[in-house]
Amino acid sequence: MVGSKPVALGIESSCDETGTGLVRDGVLLGVASSMDEHARFGGMVPEIAARAHVHAVAPVVREALDRAGPTLGDVGAVAVTTGPGLFGALQVGVAAAKGYAFSLGVPLYGVHHLAAAGGPGRSAPGRNRPAPASVVRSRHLLPPPPRPGLATCDDCLSAAPPRTRR
Template identity: 50%
Template sequence: MSTIILGIESSCDDTSAAIIKDGVLLSNIVAGQAVHESYGGVVPELASRAHQQNIVPVVHEALKKAGVSKDEISAVAFTRGPGLMGSLLVGVSFAKGFARALDIPLIDVNHLKAHVLAHFIKEKDEEAEQPEFPFLCLLVSGGNSQIILVKSYDEMEVLGQTIDDAAGEAIDKCSKVMGLGYPGGPIIDKLARQGNPKAYTFNKPHIPGLDYSFSGLKTSFLYSLRDWIKEDPDFIENHKQDLAASLEATVVEILMDKLRKAAKQYKINQVAVAGGVSANTGLRNAFHEHARKYGWKIFIPKFGYTTDNAAMIAITGYFKYLNKDFCSIDLPAYSRVTL
């Protein structure tokens, strides 16, 4: 009998549902929320309201595209946290109601672990190579910058993480300072392709061990801009490509420096990247460069699996289902947690 998992993701501003059958992805539907663009960031109250509107149509579409009826589903996997509490509650409540109505198991999923396990998503008629345990994973997004030692599907250890801002958060804030809009990541990425990454130098942190810090870079960027604008009020407009390229290069260099140290320290050459910032072209290029230079075997997710999506929740749920790792219906959502 086939194992069919419905995955539900609603941790921030994307409502997503996915169907995985025997480890193979059949559908992955994502509904974004354009309502936040004019605010320069995600507004929690608006996000939770949009999830309430989107959750039923998204799940319906996921089932329809997969060619699966609700009665065939073996279990419901849902993002329990971390994330925005109002957003999480919509997905958690729906998953609980759906599972109770069909009398099927519930599987709670840690959103961060799911990003790491996105590398194990299989698509139909595709033979994608997957990491072997143990491997290192650089998890970089708007809220997280972590180096993770992945020992198995359910055993992960954080070797280093940001002590203040995450990489994606720093990029978004610098983009906002430049008046480029939200989200800043894709905008900075596009501009950086046209600029000189060595045009400007910004401060890099000196943090011991494998931890990260991006608040100093953000401050350095802000103060440098302030001084340059005093001399030339149109400085940003005239140099935005070089600014974006230099900012991106600095962030990537900070990320890769600690990742190199971790790979050397733990003698691991299987290295993956995950999270929203893994869509960044500069970071992807750095991974390919390190593969050539240091003999790394690298794993970079498809663009569709870099941002928040239910496919990563469903594949995590699939592995937990095989271990009969279910949860009770009274488990609450959580907004903050580590691996």
């Protein structure tokens, strides 16, 4: 890392997907994801999602590093989604992020992923005014779950596209 700016490692595990990203000086260097894990179930299953994060987080971090080029030694900060989301899934991401931050001796930052959704537009170089952003959550748009087994309206929305394709 000598002569180079540090890399920020971001970990996202609020729902079904374990995602990681690496950023240096505002530039996204690489990303990786575990999204394929849920295809065989026809959509997201909350308990399976939480368990899948345990197995996915380290390989997904490694994949992002391999794609982008930096090493863990280049990481100068770790950011992690702290909510809102599935409790079990968030716990896994936060625990992993704490482990990385502690072992690397770097700061750990919690991120509210809905508030951060509009962040990139507001933090662009030269941007000094708010950027409009809209966050749509299915819980606010859909009626109660249509059948047993779907815990929330969010589950309805996330399960609809894969099940429709079948």
